[in-house]
Amino acid sequence: MSESRVSEIAAPATPDTATPPGMVRLSLAEVHALTRDTLVGAGLAAPHAEAIARSIARAEADECHSHGLYRLIGYVASVRSGKAAREALPVLTRATPAVLRVDARRGFAPLAIETGVPALIEAARTYGIAALAIHDCYHFSALWADIEPAVDAGLAAWCFTVGQCCVAPAGGTKPLLGTNPMAFGWPGPQGSPFIFDFATSAAARGEIELKRRAGASIPEGWAMGPEGEPTTDPARALAGALLPFGGHKGSALSMMVELIAGPLIGDLTSRQALAAENGDGGPPLGGELFIAIDPAVFGADSLAARLAEGDALFAAAREQPGVRLPAERRYKARARGRHGVLVPATLYAELKALGAPT
DSSP: OOHHHHHHHHOOOOTTSOOOTTEEEEOHHHHHHHHHHHHHHHTOOHHHHHHHHHHHHHHHHTTOGGGTGGGHHHHHHHHHHTOSOSSOOOEEEEEETTEEEEEEEEEEHHHHHHHHHHHHHHHHHHHSEEEEEEEEEEOOSOHHHHHHHHHHTTOEEEEEEOOOEEEOOTTOOSOOEEOOOEEEEEOOGGGOOEEEEEOSBSSOHHHHHHHHHHTOOOOTTSEEOTTSOBOOOHHHHHHSEEOBTTTHHHHHHHHHHHHHTTGGGTOOOHHHHHHTOOSSSSOOEEEEEEEEEOGGGGOGGGHHHHHHHHHHHHHHHHTSTTOOOTTHHHHHHHHHHTTOEEEEHHHHHHHHHHTSOO
């Protein structure tokens, strides 16, 4: 993590900021400490707990609540059930100078990512292009956070992972695919890179779970119920199947992710991950693929001009009323997050009870 992100997490909440009813305001330091202490108390080794705490604090800072404190419940469940390795540290190896592998050894993904991404950046700068495969990990984090360090380093980067098997292919009614998110990042001006990160399902499963917890409905077109019927009930959606975004186009992209983050790198498909599950509600087992390219490899003499063309594209888009580029909402949230983040009081109480001695 960059020094700036560390300082953001360490910043205290602004005490005079109004807190809406039913919410609790926490500083990012408090989010980090709550996550770390709860995980260590559940028996997870400190290096893993610290990496997960950094991941969750980043998500809360950017108001990415589907990957924030809510995820702590699943992490703790997988520690206590024995599904995830508590102490095994990830191991970095090289298949070739530009193809890297991290064996997560059945541990959680954040520490494996922190182990591998710096080496990916170095390899991409040295050879122009590099790939990193994370193997045998339990992945619960947001992909934008996974690739942001590489993009901050001036690289174009992609990331793919196979999600929980809960998505029907276009035209089908039964789960076959994962939510299968993908992300892309391009180095942008003033330290604000262009990064998109989305599930290939109509909505991330975590978003539907948050709707269920809040007692809210979901939009039509997100999911089907257990009998293949359209539904706006998040509970029935979770018992049925999510839908791919964009019909056959999202379905094809989801299958692409299944292939390149599964068989291509020698890891599990979402169906195989489902078969390995113990039902504890924690993250699925699988792999993650990163690809990074240094734009300078195509000619350093024109690099500035080529990056300027990207900036011009973004500027032209912003000139059109109503256009918002990917990641802009998160960057605005990140600025607010320095003064503390809002957490539902019910979730906060649940998390405090989760970490209480048994």
